[in-house]
Amino acid sequence: MGSLQASFLVLFLVLSSPWSVPVGAAAQVSGAGVVGADPVSDGAEGVVLQGAKQPEADEDGTEYFEDDGWLEEENYEEVQIADPFEPLNRIFFNFNDKLYFWLLKPLARTYSFVAPKPVRRCVGNFFYNLKTPIRFTNNLLQGKFVAGGTELTRFVVNTTVGVAGLWDPARNWFDMSASAEDFGQTLGRYGIGEGVYICWPVLGPSNIRDTLGTAGDYFLDPVSHLGFNDEGEEAFALWAEEKVNRTSLRLGDYEDFKNATFDPYRAMRDAYFHQRRAKIRDGE
Numbered sequence: 001m002g003s004l005q006a007s008f009l010v011l012f013l014v015l016s017s018p019w020s021v022p023v024g025a026a027a028q029v030s031g032a033g034v035v036g037a038d039p040v041s042d043g044a045e046g047v048v049l050q051g052a053k054q055p056e057a058d059e060d061g062t063e064y065f066e067d068d069g070w071l072e073e074e075n076y077e078e079v080q081i082a083d084p085f086e087p088l089n090r091i092f093f094n095f096n097d098k099l100y101f102w103l104l105k106p107l108a109r110t111y112s113f114v115a116p117k118p119v120r121r122c123v124g125n126f127f128y129n130l131k132t133p134i135r136f137t138n139n140l141l142q143g144k145f146v147a148g149g150t151e152l153t154r155f156v157v158n159t160t161v162g163v164a165g166l167w168d169p170a171r172n173w174f175d176m177s178a179s180a181e182d183f184g185q186t187l188g189r190y191g192i193g194e195g196v197y198i199c200w201p202v203l204g205p206s207n208i209r210d211t212l213g214t215a216g217d218y219f220l221d222p223v224s225h226l227g228f229n230d231e232g233e234e235a236f237a238l239w240a241e242e243k244v245n246r247t248s249l250r251l252g253d254y255e256d257f258k259n260a261t262f263d264p265y266r267a268m269r270d271a272y273f274h275q276r277r278a279k280i281r282d283g284e
Contacts (some may be wrong), residue, residue: 081273082196089199093265096204100254104247112248120245122166127223127242128178129158129165134220138181142189147179154178183220184213188280197269205272 083089112120132155139148154170161169170176187209188194195208206214218224223238261267 081269083269084196085198089197089269090265092199092201093268095201096199097264099202104244105251108244108247108251111244112251115245115248117249120248123241123245124249125158125162125168126165127245129155129162129168130222133222134182134217135178135180137220138183138186138217139179141183141186142181144179144181147181150176151179182213183216184210184276185280187213188276194273194276197273199265199269205268207273207276210276 115123132151136148136151136155139145139151154168154176155165157170157174157176158165158168161167171178192209194210198206198208198211200206200211203214223235223242225235257267258264
């Protein structure tokens with residue numbers, strides 16, 4: 001393995017940390033793969049990070065979309081969560097924790113110093129728009145044809161009027177909200193159970209069903225198909241930029257989450273389970 005490939009491997013481990021996707025401010029969890037988290041993320045991202053999604057507002061009133069803040073859910077009912085691999089999951093949770101504090105956080109802080117916040121907001125909008133095929137396809141698979149049509153219309157409007165998705169005139173001007181469905185939710189809508197809880201190293205909180213969902217969404221993500229050369233370095237660079245940009249917009253959220261709970265591992269696991277179930281049930 002050449003030095004360039006080795007460098008990309010190290011960077012992959014850094015940028016895929018579960019905390020590389022946005023997480024909410026205080027107490028709990030979700031997302032199809034990472035903290036989430038993403039996962040937008042986002043979409044397939046696990047650390048993160050879906051029914052009609054409401055935009056957040058920047059200081060100047062500009063609205064933008066980000067992946068789900070899956071640490072924001074509260075007041076969950078008591079349920080049993082299958083976690084037979086808890087000792088191993090805790091090891092991976094601690095690994096991901098160190099990965100965030102030692103590598104990803106310093107990288108994101110440096111990036112946020114170089115790129116002004118409005119620029120990072122636009123970058124986040126660009127990637128959210130780019131992942132329209134994931135939301136569009138999964139809405140159709142769940143029989144949500146109106147929401148699927150809205151996703152397609154949003155893509156056309158934001159790609160043209162919004163300049164490649166850097167802005168969101170579809171939401172701001174025409175009141176068209178996104179409907180952020182993923183393949184894990186689609187499987188859940190068809191009655192497939194979540195299986196056992198898994199905390200993947202690097203990828204973060206998940207379960208059997210959402211792991212399969214993340215793999216399915218990978219093939220719908222345009223970034224996955226942007227290998228401009230044999231090594232696919234350009235595609236990886238775009239993917240890495242998305243992760244760092246997303247994390248830079250949520251610095252401090254994971255720290256708040258850890259400080260607000262006695263057992264961060266269990267709080268994250270429980271919040272992930274409940275938030276994913278709420279998304280599959282569309283808040284019912």
